[in-house]
Every structure is written in structure tokens, then in C-alpha cells.
Amino acid sequence: MASPALFEQAETQWNLDKLYADLAEAKREVVPHARSHELTELERTRLRGLLLGYSPADIADYQCVVEGTVEVSLSNGIYRYVEALTGRDRTSLESWRDVATWLQAAGYSAQQVAINWSQMPDIPKLYGREAELTQLKDWILANPSPKSKPSPSARLIAINGPAGIGKTSLSIALAKTIQSEFEGVIWQSLRYRPKLEDLLNQWLVQLPDATAHSPTGASEPVNCYDQLTVLMDYLRDHRCLVILDNFETLLTGGSFMGEYESGYEAYGELLRRIGEQQHQSCVLVTSREGSRDMPKSRASSSPIRHLDLAGLKPQAAMEILKMEQLEETGKSHWSMLISQYRGNPLMLRIVAMTIHELFEGNVRQFLGQRMTLFGDIKYLINQQYERLSSEEQDILVHLADAAEPVPLESLTQPYRLDAVKGLLGRSLIEKSSAGFTLIPVVMEYVRHHLP
Ligand SMILES: Nc1ncnc2c1ncn2[C@@H]1O[C@H](COP(=O)(O)OP(=O)(O)OP(=O)(O)O)[C@@H](O)[C@H]1O
Ligand SMILES: [Mg+2]
Known part of the structure; x- marks a missing residue:
């Protein structure tokens, strides 16, 4: 029989009362005819175990039952309630780790500050990109590869690549897998070109006690550069992950890369300080273009890292064509199509939809037109x-x-x-x-x- 006190440390890290209440509502949706919708003591205990990072096998050990019993009861219960609570499709939960990650993203973690996290675009299934995800995780969590010496964790990372190559998708997939490592997480799209002082104002009021870091002791720092100092102090004392998406919108067109639009120069100072000063956080920047404040050092000791994102490998790119249900007219046609668009997932999705609409899914006929550029690709x-x-x-x-x-x-x-x-x-x-x-x-x- 389960002890009600088992895994009770979860109490200090999660808003359990609210979570139990909301999961009871979700359970009502999943099993409408159940006699009671309250979570049972056993369900609560196993949920707490998952939230603390124990696998079903670990939980079974603690409860002295066979692993299969825990697996089955989680699959019939907690997993389904968590999917319903977080608005996901039934049986979309693939790993027991998703429980903590999804509930954290939904704001049930007591400790983590999540700013604009819910504004992250919902991404469809990501194909490929395993090597890139591993590389980024190694940089951020400072996991030495078997062949290399340990290196400091990255403070500033740029993911660069052309439109539609998958920068945003990759950064979201990464953020979701590593977010539990951070005390604070910030997602910030720069698509609408916010001024840095407005962003800092927004962030600092949401970061607990951030203004207590103010060097002047003033409750509100006076200008953008003072605000930046407060942010840097916060990033030094608290491990945070900050993602700045679409950085290129702040850079001028028509000149060589890396100049800021007038009024946006303060972002250069933000990047410089993030790269140069000591702190324990990581800022990830996605951009179609490079910025002069992100020197491209290849030294493994550098806290600034770059990932130039190339197209998808053929295997992953084929998954996109399969998803769009193109006719399999021969592997070579698909390979030719993928190569024409250099594995760019957005272009492949656009072209696949067009082939579907105009060529009844026949890739060979499309290739016969000798035309690569149309509509959204143009x-x-x-x-x-x-x-x-x-x-x-x-x-x-x-x-x-x-x-x-x-x-x-x-x-x-x-x-x-x-x-x-x-x-x-x-x-x-x-x-x-x-x-x-x-x-x-x-x-x-x-x-x-x-x-
Ligand atoms: N690995 C992938 N597997 C499947 N689909 C992908 C993958 N990467 C990207 N996509 C799809 O391609 C499209 C473009 O991806 P994304 O928005 O991440 O590109 P981006 O590099 O951020 O583009 P932009 O420069 O316009 O911001 C999206 O529809 C996304 O779902
Ligand atoms: Mg993007």
C-alpha cells in the first residue's frame, strides 16, 4: 500500500494543491463516468514521483510493486489527465518526462519564473535535428563530449540560417527539453521590434526581487543601461534561459550584416554584456543574419557559440514529404526535390502542398516543369x-x-x-x-x- 508521504518533497517545488484540483477537472473529461474525480492517493503519489524526476521503474521500486503495474496505471490515468489539462491530443505523451515538462510549461512549478512562455508557437513534429539538439544541449549544460576537454557552459548562442530553415522550431524543441534546468525562462519574439527598454521593463517586474538588485537601491532603475545592469545581476544570481527569436528584425537591410536599426543599438550592448560578463544564464538568439556583437569564435573555451543551421538531412526531409502525402514516384524524384530546396523544411512544405494541389501529388510531373520558384517561396x-x-x-x-x-x-x-x-x-x-x-x-x- 502506498504511503501518502512518499515523494512529499514535490510540495516545495510544485503548486500541488492547484495541480490536484485542475487534474481532477481533467479527469472528469477523460473518465466522465468515474464515481469520483478526485485524484486517488496512489495517483497523487505517483504524480509527485514523476514531478521529482523518478521514472515509473523507480516509483515501482519505492512502492514495492512490479514496474508494469505503475506503467499501466499511469497510462490509464495521470498521462491522459495531463494531456487533457495541457490541451494536447490523447496519447501524444511519449515519455514520462513529458509530465514534468508540460506541467512546468503550464505554470505549475512553484519556483520557475516563466515569461511569455505560453506565446511560443506550437510546433508540429520535428524531424531530424538530433545532432543539433545534442550539440546545443552540450553547450548549454556543459556536457563534455567523450573526445573533448570540459568547456564552460555557453552564455550566448546564436542559431543562424535562412528563412524557413527551422531556427524557431529547433529552439522551441530545445527549450522544452532543458527548461527544467533553469530557475527562470523567457521567450521573446522580436518580430514586432520592441524597444529594449520596454522589454526590460516588462521582464524586470516579473522577475521576483529583480529590482532589489538595483545598484542605486532605487525601486525603478532610471534608464535602459541601468535596467540592463539589474538584469545582468539577476542572470548572475539565477540560472535563466532567455530566447530572443527573429533578431534580424533589429538589423538594417541594405548594408553589410550586423548593423542595428536606429533606436535598437542597445540590443548590441545586451549581447556584449551577456557574452563578456560572468553569469550562470544562457541567452539563445535566432536570426537570419549575423550580428557584429556575436564574434564567430570556434574556440571551445569561448562562452559564445554559433550554430549555422543547414537544411534537413534527406531522411528527415522525406518525412515532411510523406507527411504531405506525396505520391512515391521513385526515391530519386524525392531526392531531387529535396536537393533543389536544399532541405529547407518550409520550402518543402510549401512545394509539397503545391504538388498536391496542382500535380495530384506527383513529384515527377512537378520536376518536369523545371520551375522551382512560385508563391510563398518567391x-x-x-x-x-x-x-x-x-x-x-x-x-x-x-x-x-x-x-x-x-x-x-x-x-x-x-x-x-x-x-x-x-x-x-x-x-x-x-x-x-x-x-x-x-x-x-x-x-x-x-x-x-x-x-
Ligand atoms: N525539423 C523539422 N521537421 C519538420 N518541420 C520543420 C522542421 N523544422 C522546421 N519545420 C517547419 O518549417 C517551417 C519553418 O520553420 P521555422 O519557423 O522554425 O523556421 P525559421 O528558421 O525560424 O524561419 P524564419 O527565419 O522565417 O523565422 C515551420 O512550418 C516548421 O514547422
Ligand atoms: Mg523563426
């Missing part, structure tokens, strides 16, 4: 083209006119090396031993769609 490329400097645009035209790869020497005269780097960084051009070329969609855009 819009994505156009968006990126418009933000280029005139020198970068000239290089694209030069490459589109050339019938074969162009070596660097022919590009840098009279062009600047920065322009070539900028285009590579935006994944609009590719480098091989023979020289530089445009990726196919950009080639079609420059040759046939430029006004």
Missing part, C-alpha cells in the same frame, strides 16, 4: 533579396550570368570580401572547390523574376 527569397546591400545584389547577378562556378578572385574584384561572406552567411550562395554558385531557387529568382 516571397521568401524576395524578402531576403531586398535586405541585401547593392554590392551583394551585384554578386548575385554576376553569379546568375555565369554558366559555371565562379572562383573567389573573380568575385572579390571589384567586390568586397564582406559581401561574399554576407551572402554565404545568408545561404543564398554556395561554395565548392570550383568556386561560388547560387542555390537553385535564387538562380531562378535572379534570372527570371527580378524586375
